[in-house]
Amino acid sequence: MVFSGLPFLYLFMPGVLLVYFIAPKRYRNFVLLVFSLAFYFFGEQFYTVLLLISSVSDFIFSLLIEKYRGTVKAKVFLIAAIVVSLAMLGFFKYIDFFIVTANSIFGSDIAVLNVRLPIGISFFTFQTMSYTIDVYRGRVRVQANIVTFATFVCLFPQLVAGPIVRYSDIAEELENRQERLADIAAGIRRFCLGLMKKVIIANSMAELVEYFRYSDERTVLFYWLYALAFTFQIYFDFSGYSDMAIGLGRMFGFKFPENFNYPYISRSITEFWRRWHMTLGNWFRDYVYIPLGGRRVKQSRWIFNIAAVWMLTGFWHGADWNFIVWGLMMAVLLVAEKFFITKWLERAWRWVAHVYTMGVVVISFVIFSGAGMRGAWTDLAGMFGAGGIPLVGTLSLYYLRSFAPMFVIAAFLSTPLVKRVGDGLLARNSKWTLLEPVLIAASLILVTANLVDGSFNPFIYFRF
Amino acid sequence: MEKMRNIMTLVVFMAVIFGLCIAFIAAPETLRSQAERRLLARAPELSAATVLDGAYMYTLDEYMQDQFPLREAFRRVNAVTRLALGRRDNNGYFLAEGHLSSLEFPLNAEAVHRNAMHLDAMARQLFAGLNVFYAVIPDKNYFLAEQNGFPVLDYSEMMRIVHHRMQGHTYIDLFGVLSLDDFYRTDIHWRQENLLPVAAQLAQYMGIELPPHDGHTAHTLFSFRGSFHGPAALPIRPDELVFLTNPYTEHAIVRALVEEHGRIDFSRYITINGERLPLQVYMPELFGGMDSYDVFLAGAQAIVTIEVPDATTDRELIILRDSFGSSIAPLLLGGYAKITLVDIRYVATHHLPMFIEITNQDILFMYSTIILNQPGLFR
Numbered sequence: 001m002v003f004s005g006l007p008f009l010y011l012f013m014p015g016v017l018l019v020y021f022i023a024p025k026r027y028r029n030f031v032l033l034v035f036s037l038a039f040y041f042f043g044e045q046f047y048t049v050l051l052l053i054s055s056v057s058d059f060i061f062s063l064l065i066e067k068y069r070g071t072v073k074a075k076v077f078l079i080a081a082i083v084v085s086l087a088m089l090g091f092f093k094y095i096d097f098f099i100v101t102a103n104s105i106f107g108s109d110i111a112v113l114n115v116r117l118p119i120g121i122s123f124f125t126f127q128t129m130s131y132t133i134d135v136y137r138g139r140v141r142v143q144a145n146i147v148t149f150a151t152f153v154c155l156f157p158q159l160v161a162g163p164i165v166r167y168s169d170i171a172e173e174l175e176n177r178q179e180r181l182a183d184i185a186a187g188i189r190r191f192c193l194g195l196m197k198k199v200i201i202a203n204s205m206a207e208l209v210e211y212f213r214y215s216d217e218r219t220v221l222f223y224w225l226y227a228l229a230f231t232f233q234i235y236f237d238f239s240g241y242s243d244m245a246i247g248l249g250r251m252f253g254f255k256f257p258e259n260f261n262y263p264y265i266s267r268s269i270t271e272f273w274r275r276w277h278m279t280l281g282n283w284f285r286d287y288v289y290i291p292l293g294g295r296r297v298k299q300s301r302w303i304f305n306i307a308a309v310w311m312l313t314g315f316w317h318g319a320d321w322n323f324i325v326w327g328l329m330m331a332v333l334l335v336a337e338k339f340f341i342t343k344w345l346e347r348a349w350r351w352v353a354h355v356y357t358m359g360v361v362v363i364s365f366v367i368f369s370g371a372g373m374r375g376a377w378t379d380l381a382g383m384f385g386a387g388g389i390p391l392v393g394t395l396s397l398y399y400l401r402s403f404a405p406m407f408v409i410a411a412f413l414s415t416p417l418v419k420r421v422g423d424g425l426l427a428r429n430s431k432w433t434l435l436e437p438v439l440i441a442a443s444l445i446l447v448t449a450n451l452v453d454g455s456f457n458p459f460i461y462f463r464f
Numbered sequence: 465m466e467k468m469r470n471i472m473t474l475v476v477f478m479a480v481i482f483g484l485c486i487a488f489i490a491a492p493e494t495l496r497s498q499a500e501r502r503l504l505a506r507a508p509e510l511s512a513a514t515v516l517d518g519a520y521m522y523t524l525d526e527y528m529q530d531q532f533p534l535r536e537a538f539r540r541v542n543a544v545t546r547l548a549l550g551r552r553d554n555n556g557y558f559l560a561e562g563h564l565s566s567l568e569f570p571l572n573a574e575a576v577h578r579n580a581m582h583l584d585a586m587a588r589q590l591f592a593g594l595n596v597f598y599a600v601i602p603d604k605n606y607f608l609a610e611q612n613g614f615p616v617l618d619y620s621e622m623m624r625i626v627h628h629r630m631q632g633h634t635y636i637d638l639f640g641v642l643s644l645d646d647f648y649r650t651d652i653h654w655r656q657e658n659l660l661p662v663a664a665q666l667a668q669y670m671g672i673e674l675p676p677h678d679g680h681t682a683h684t685l686f687s688f689r690g691s692f693h694g695p696a697a698l699p700i701r702p703d704e705l706v707f708l709t710n711p712y713t714e715h716a717i718v719r720a721l722v723e724e725h726g727r728i729d730f731s732r733y734i735t736i737n738g739e740r741l742p743l744q745v746y747m748p749e750l751f752g753g754m755d756s757y758d759v760f761l762a763g764a765q766a767i768v769t770i771e772v773p774d775a776t777t778d779r780e781l782i783i784l785r786d787s788f789g790s791s792i793a794p795l796l797l798g799g800y801a802k803i804t805l806v807d808i809r810y811v812a813t814h815h816l817p818m819f820i821e822i823t824n825q826d827i828l829f830m831y832s833t834i835i836l837n838q839p840g841l842f843r
Contacts, residue, residue: 006529007524
């Protein structure tokens with residue numbers, strides 16, 4: 001089930017809100033757990049078992065770690081917990097990639113297993129691993145209540161597309177939380193904002209991406225339209241989904257960490273990654289980069305650490321070489337920025353830094369979205385007119401005209417300008433706040449209209 | 465103020481979510497969408513098997529889309545919003561100069577080649593030695609798309625291919641006798657009441673004499689929501705559908721190739737939605753059905769014959785046609801004693817000799833550009 005679907009908005013959500021708020025406080029985690037499992041079961045019937053295995057495994061191993069704290073056994077149980085999580089992730093997400101790679105390297109003929117990727121496995125395995133590691137490190141108290149722990153793992157707002165919520169982020173709220181009017185209203189606000197971002201902007205951009213993919217016309221203009229459309233699609237889809245997750249969490253009394261902070265206003269790739277999918281970046285920082293030594297090592301080792309972290313980050317996004325290349329490209333840029341690019345950018349005009357950053361981001365997303373490395377290279381070559389393709393064509397000109405206003409809107413909404421304008425209006429006259437319910441109703445009507453019309457509504461996290 | 469805002473936000477949100485939830489659950493199922501001319505999804509079967517294999521969840525989304533309360537109003541809101549956000553079309557449909565149309569692009573030269581080759585082969589194998597004419601009906605985009613900034617088929621290339629393939633047969637130009645006003649505003653088809661110049665053009669080339677223009681009586685049906693009206697969901701008032709009668713159309717005997725009791729034969733009756741109806745040139749009782757254009761010769765049929773008992777000529781005509789043919793054929797009655805309309809999308813070409821006796825008829829291939837541009841339609 002996806003948040004931006006009619007079954008969620010008009011069956012699941014009223015159901016969970018109704019049952020949750022009429023249930024006594026002590027049963028509310030249980031209500032959330034049951035609805036969360038139903039939410040996951042709706043899309044992944046068989047794989048719901050994996051979610052339960054992941055919950056039970058880390059729950060038991062963490063109890064054992066606590067019991068044998070300070071002994072070798074604690075470390076053994078930590079390793080066992082990590083092995084279970086990584087084995088699950090490795091098999092269900094990467095096994096076919098490993099087989100194909102082995103076949104191409106060794107000339108073997110091992111049949112691929114065609115394992116279907118369980119939705120959200122990359123998110124919930126990372127969450128459970130972080131919990132067990134934090135218990136081992138003594139950073140969080142072990143959770144002795146299986147319902148409370150399973151609620152954390154399965155919590156539907158953040159289950160399939162993040163943000164990657166760590167146990168420490170919501171440990172207190174899992175035990176004791178207040179669902180205040182102000183929080184519920186803030187949650188509604190955030191949820192509707194995310195819904196609009198996903199349905200109105202991201203889906204519109206996704207349509208253009210689809211038109212490109214299914215068209216025979218190949219022109220430089222069409223390649224660029226595709227690249228820009230995908231760049232906006234992935235941002236508004238992903239950040240919209242995060243907004244919806246954060247908003248839903250807030251309605252139920254949870255405060256999830258922020259995941260995006262206007263990444264497209266960045267003036268370097270280093271800054272971009274401080275603003276993009278922040279919970280993933282923080283996860284790799286805390287559980288991979290720092291344990292590898294972080295920056296407090298020799299320069300060569302530091303470069304290795306960066307390369308390892310970014311290769312893994314790329315690999316986390318998908319089981320294909322283009323994701324690894326995408327990650328390594330980021331590593332190279334981050335190292336280069338550390339050594340010299342940042343110094344140049346600081347001396348250059350601000351727009352030069354923006355153009356550099358967005359240029360790299362757009363190109364990196366073309367690699368990211370390509371059909372394997374070959375597809376990615378074809379797309380990149382097309383953007384620069386390789387093969388003598390024409391500059392423009394009838395269709396690309398038509399789509400440019402048809403989507404230009406949406407590009408402008410998307411670019412505008414990628415900056416904090418709208419928020420600043422809104423805050424400015426409110427500062428001058430607080431009565432403007434009474435417009436909010438109108439905007440909420442309008443957003444729900446527009447989104448529902450879009451969904452009822454069966455407009456394009458892709459789910460792009462299937463490979464995460 | 466802050467508390468008031470929060471309360472109002474909460475109330476509005478819950479009212480919309482719960483209101484539409486209850487309306488969806490409480491509203492009775494709708495069987496079909498008149499606007500979209502299709503049956504709507506029915507409630508998915510709820511059972512352990514359909515839940516466990518995911519079939520229930522898979523179809524629930526589609527079911528909710530189809531059965532959602534205020535569905536048509538929501539679709540209209542979506543269409544208007546998309547255009548307001550700068551989109552030039554909605555689901556491939558656009559509004560220009562007061563007309564709805566669909567994007568038809570690009571030219572599928574391979575399909576045009578194959579289709580024209582098929583028609584030429586028919587002409588040479590089935591109709592050798594007869595007078596063979598061919599005409600191409602421009603779709604309304606020919607008059608509408610380019611000047612309004614929409615992609616348009618390369619009509620000259622299409623006609624070059626058609627002429628090349630149909631060499632040796634007589635071409636009748638219809639591009640020059642049509643204009644945008646000759647098409648319905650909400651439909652793909654041409655308006656019969658505007659087709660007298662087209663009929664005259666055909667008659668001139670085929671050497672027949674038609675009844676005088678003032679010998680027709682116009683009958684008007686309201687409101688005609690054409691095939692673009694529903695899918696486009698854009699704000700446009702419906703058309704009116706006018707059909708022209710004259711003594712020939714009133715007395716004509718119409719038969720269609722139908723399957724009854726396991727037998728395929730010509731019949732003066734046709735069964736539509738379980739109802740057996742006498743076939744006539746115009747069937748106003750079909751107006752308001754899935755496709756109101758079925759008023760003309762009962763719509764899509766493999767083979768239809770129209771015979772004029774009191775004709776002053778014994779000439780006969782076979783029209784190889786698409787749906788446009790249904791409305792022009794009645795205007796040619798009188799010039800011909802019998803017209804046979806054949807749609808090779810519904811009957812295989814090699815089966816035609818089983819159903820049509822080919823003697824000395826005139827032959828007219830008449831297809832719209834939209835059909836010629838599509839692959840694999842001709843059987």
